[in-house]
Amino acid sequence: MVARGKRRLLASVDLSLYRGEAVVILGPNGVGKSTLLHVLAGLLPRAGGKVRVDGRLAAALQTPALAHRSVLANLYTAMGWWGVPAAQRPSRARAALGSLHIAHLAGRAADTLSGGEARRVHLARALALRSDVLLLDEPFAGLDPPTRAELLGVASVALRDPDRATMVVVHDRAEAWALADRLVVLLDGRVAAEGPPQDVLDHPESIEVAEFLGFTGWLREEDGMLRCVRPSQVALDLSGPFRGTVAARVHEEDGVLCEVVLPNGQVQVRCENPGPPIGEHVSLRIEPGVRFEPRN
Amino acid sequence: MLMVFAFNGNIYNGEISRGISTALHLILSGDPVILKTTGNTLRLGVNSTVFASVIGVPAGCVLGLGRFRGRRVLLAIVNAMTRVPPVVIGVMLLVLFWPSSVWGGGPLSDNMPVVSPVLGFVSPFLGQGLLALPIMTALTAAAVQRVPTVLLEQASVYGASMRQRAWLALREARTGVLAAMVVSLGVTMTAIGVLLTYGGGYTGSARSAGYTVDGGSPATTLALGALGTYKVSAQPPYGDDLLPLSIAFVIIMLGLFLLTAGALTYLQQSRTSWIAGGQS
Numbered sequence: 001m002v003a004r005g006k007r008r009l010l011a012s013v014d015l016s017l018y019r020g021e022a023v024v025i026l027g028p029n030g031v032g033k034s035t036l037l038h039v040l041a042g043l044l045p046r047a048g049g050k051v052r053v054d055g056r057l058a059a060a061l062q063t064p065a066l067a068h069r070s071v072l073a074n075l076y077t078a079m080g081w082w083g084v085p086a087a088q089r090p091s092r093a094r095a096a097l098g099s100l101h102i103a104h105l106a107g108r109a110a111d112t113l114s115g116g117e118a119r120r121v122h123l124a125r126a127l128a129l130r131s132d133v134l135l136l137d138e139p140f141a142g143l144d145p146p147t148r149a150e151l152l153g154v155a156s157v158a159l160r161d162p163d164r165a166t167m168v169v170v171h172d173r174a175e176a177w178a179l180a181d182r183l184v185v186l187l188d189g190r191v192a193a194e195g196p197p198q199d200v201l202d203h204p205e206s207i208e209v210a211e212f213l214g215f216t217g218w219l220r221e222e223d224g225m226l227r228c229v230r231p232s233q234v235a236l237d238l239s240g241p242f243r244g245t246v247a248a249r250v251h252e253e254d255g256v257l258c259e260v261v262l263p264n265g266q267v268q269v270r271c272e273n274p275g276p277p278i279g280e281h282v283s284l285r286i287e288p289g290v291r292f293e294p295r296n
Numbered sequence: 297m298l299m300v301f302a303f304n305g306n307i308y309n310g311e312i313s314r315g316i317s318t319a320l321h322l323i324l325s326g327d328p329v330i331l332k333t334t335g336n337t338l339r340l341g342v343n344s345t346v347f348a349s350v351i352g353v354p355a356g357c358v359l360g361l362g363r364f365r366g367r368r369v370l371l372a373i374v375n376a377m378t379r380v381p382p383v384v385i386g387v388m389l390l391v392l393f394w395p396s397s398v399w400g401g402g403p404l405s406d407n408m409p410v411v412s413p414v415l416g417f418v419s420p421f422l423g424q425g426l427l428a429l430p431i432m433t434a435l436t437a438a439a440v441q442r443v444p445t446v447l448l449e450q451a452s453v454y455g456a457s458m459r460q461r462a463w464l465a466l467r468e469a470r471t472g473v474l475a476a477m478v479v480s481l482g483v484t485m486t487a488i489g490v491l492l493t494y495g496g497g498y499t500g501s502a503r504s505a506g507y508t509v510d511g512g513s514p515a516t517t518l519a520l521g522a523l524g525t526y527k528v529s530a531q532p533p534y535g536d537d538l539l540p541l542s543i544a545f546v547i548i549m550l551g552l553f554l555l556t557a558g559a560l561t562y563l564q565q566s567r568t569s570w571i572a573g574g575q576s
């Protein structure tokens with residue numbers, strides 16, 4: 001448990017990380033993900049509970065804080081703190097920089113790096129330590145979409161190591177799907193769902209988890225249960241059994257996201273451009289989704 | 297400036313022009329008195345700054361980075377001490393060092409065999425060093441406090457010890473620490489001049505780095521005497537015509553300040569080229 005004054009920031013978090021797996025902690029902003037990482041890294045005190053680490057734990061914090069030195073010097077310095085023998089530092093630095101495709105940055109001064117480059121160096125420095133447990137806090141935060149996508153692709157390979165347990169804290173679902181062997185959804189300071197990403201997505205444990213994972217549509221069924229669906233589970237279909245009216249439209253990169261109001265609920269559906277106008281009556285096909293007891 | 301002279305009577309424009317010309321001649325010809333006094337001034341300034349840095353930089357690190365009760369109070373005291381006038385330091389040292397007085401000798405006088413060797417070593421720059429110490433401490437503390445906390449936390453997570461984090465903070469704050477050294481150097485050298493000007497002007501007698509304190513206000517005279525810095529007793533071989541010599545020293549001192557400040561500013565501005573790329 002972690003508390004600030006009388007306010008509980010984290011409670012009921014029971015997690016195990018295993019060698020060779022990448023665990024992603026996913027949750028909205030302010031839910032306590034970074035707090036959890038800070039506690040595990042020893043930067044914040046615990047009000048209760050235990051943290052047991054088999055081996056050595058390193059954490060790359062959210063801000064890519066680099067000293068005003070060269071990239072290589074930053075890696076060497078961190079390895080020096082970690083206790084890596086001087087003779088091993090050059091090869092480890094080369095391997096880490098190479099794994100993130102930034103070997104060419106070795107001689108650059110850290111304060112001349114772009115945001116994306118600094119993020120990669122930050123990651124490479126963490127990888128170079130070869131810790132038994134590696135914690136990463138929002139490693140892709142603040143990057144523009146192309147840079148983020150590129151780094152995500154590189155990191156999803158580089159972060160997988162059979163000798164290391166890796167835990168990554170993110171708030172973006174796309175990052176979680178790219179990185180996770182196991183997904184942990186953190187809501188309200190507690191573990192709300194845990195398991196292989198596809199399982200968690202297919203069978204969310206509660207309405208809150210479903211909503212956070214993108215189940216934005218709901219239908220009240222005849223038996224009183226609530227049926228939750230994601231936009232990808234809904235399609236415009238002239239022969240579909242559901243009828244509704246387009247209530248809102250949001251333009252997206254490759255189409256339009258329409259909000260459709262039905263007699264027993266509302267759903268979102270992605271359509272090709274130009275899509276139906278607001279007020280148009282449409283027919284829908286909706287996949288089963290997941291069912292929950294309605295909230296009070 | 298260690299050599300300052302008092303002048304009696306009026307100085308005319310013609311005399312100043314002649315003084316400047318003679319001063320330039322003295323400088324270019326390498327006048328021994330000028331060389332010696334310049335060397336003394338520099339040595340005293342550098343020694344005092346080194347003395348203040350050796351104590352003030354670690355103390356500033358502790359005050360800037362430490363997390364302990366009373367830290368803010370200590371910082372406030374150190375900040376307040378940066379405003380202590382030089383003459384107060386002088387009188388304080390006088391009271392501590394004066395070997396024989398109505399009080400029976402200061403607690404750190406020559407009668408203290410244990411502390412004497414140490415004091416003998418530091419006494420030439422103790423006064424100016426004490427003047428610069430709070431400045432070095434306060435400015436170092438302010439500089440390391442500006443280092444991003446997340447960088448130090450990151451170092452901590454990667455296993456950096458307290459000393460390694462302090463060293464990291466100092467490296468990152470090197471611009472501020474260098475600035476503190478520039479300020480300390482300036483304060484130590486100018487304060488020497490202020491003390492002597494005040495003392496000499498008060499009684500109208502001449503004095504210099506190379507020559508004894510033979511007058512002045514009781515406080516400054518005794519303070520400087522107690523420091524044991526300059527004990528050669530002689531009069532400069534320049535008689536009453538001290539104007540060229542004074543102007544020469546003013547020119548040299550201005551040059552020294554410009555050189556010092558310029559060199560350190562260059563180091564501050566070109567930090568990536570002289571530090572980046574090094575190894576831990």
